[in-house]
Amino acid sequence: MSVKEMPNGTFTVQFRCKDAEGNDVHKFRRGFASRKEAEEWERDYKATRGQTMAMHFSDFMKIYEEDMRPRLRETTWETKSHMIKTKILPFFGRMRMEDVRSIDIVRWQNKLMDMKRPNGEPYSPTYLRTINNQVTAIFNHAARYYGLHPNPAVKTMKIGAKEAGEMSFWTKDEYLRFSEAMMDKPRSFLAFEILYWTGVRVGELLALTPGSFNLERLEMRISSSYQRLNGQDLITDPKTPKSVRTIKIPGFLKDEVEEYLACRPDLEGDDRIFSMTKHYLAHEMKRGCAETGVKRIRIHDLRHSHVSLLIDMGFSALAIAERMGHEATDITFRYAHLFPNVQENMAAALDESKGGAF
Known part of the structure; x- marks a missing residue:
């Protein structure tokens, strides 16, 4: 990393890397308050533009949206997006994709099962399964197309239920x-x-x-x-x-x-x-x-x-x-x-x- 401290006490970073299409790019940025902040920016840039699994989960979600949204109905994507923003990103957002382990997913599952609806009731088993499946889909996508290894979702058990326990109807x-x-x-x-x-x-x-x-x-x-x-x-x-x-x-x-x-x-x-x-x-x-x-x-x-x-x-x-x-x-x-x-x-x-x- 080419990070330099300037006379005024701020830091600059300059480097060359390849973007997602394999093209060489030159980046220069100044005004960082610390060396660590400058190095972190360089690492994030390379991970995101190069689409490596060193990127944060929140950054991968932007890529995931680009890949998946054109394939889904708008209403389907809106449902997924709401689920990701409210139930998944708050836990995984700042974690790097390569750092997520199976135990992290287990801890997220435990936290999710403790969550309550606005009326104080727990989430239904079928809704828990739906959210769990979304997390699995995200990590499977990262493993299949972006080289995430190991896939932390492989070893985890599912939570919730595939079908509702009781189905109502009228005669x-x-x-x-x-x-x-x-x-x-x-x-x-x-x-x-x-x-x-x-x-x-x-x-x-x-x-x-x-x-x-x-x-x-x-x-x-x-x-x-x-x-x-x-x-x-x-x-x-x-x-x-x-x-x-x-x-x-x-x-x-x-x-x-x-x-x-x-x-x-x-x-x-x-x-x-x-x-x-x-x-x-x-x-x-x-x-x-x-x-x-x-x-x-x-x-x-x-x-x-x-x-x-x-x-x-x-x-x-x-x-x-x-x-x-x-x-x-x-x-x-x-x-x-x-x-x-x-x-x-x-x-x-x-x-x-x-x-x-x-």
């Missing part, structure tokens, strides 16, 4: 009781009708336009999703490629959509039918539950309810997965436990089958 009878309370507001009623009887995601519902429907063919086309991001309304691609799909709708739902659109001549083909927010739907659900006594569930649980209804009606996992836009049938199979009486019905049917054979 058909519960939904029908709830829907009666929505009839005083046609827009709310139709929104919940579509959510329950088609199983679409909330973002997919809020992106629907009159042009999304071919009522003669009893079809609803899902090709986009609504998101509210940084105070802006965004229409994005659906969650996954399989999410782009055409859903057949029952005749009664076709009649309800047709009747509602007939009362809304102001809607053009590309206008959103439901110019509302997820918060509004949650408020309406709370109102309906209070009026009818039906148990409270999340808006997303209406999607669970639809899958559960189809399973109870005897449809195959493959057919349900296609309707729901699931990437794999194993996602659909996770819902099977919502009908514990299915096993009893199977046993009874087998018993009857054997009895009928004699």
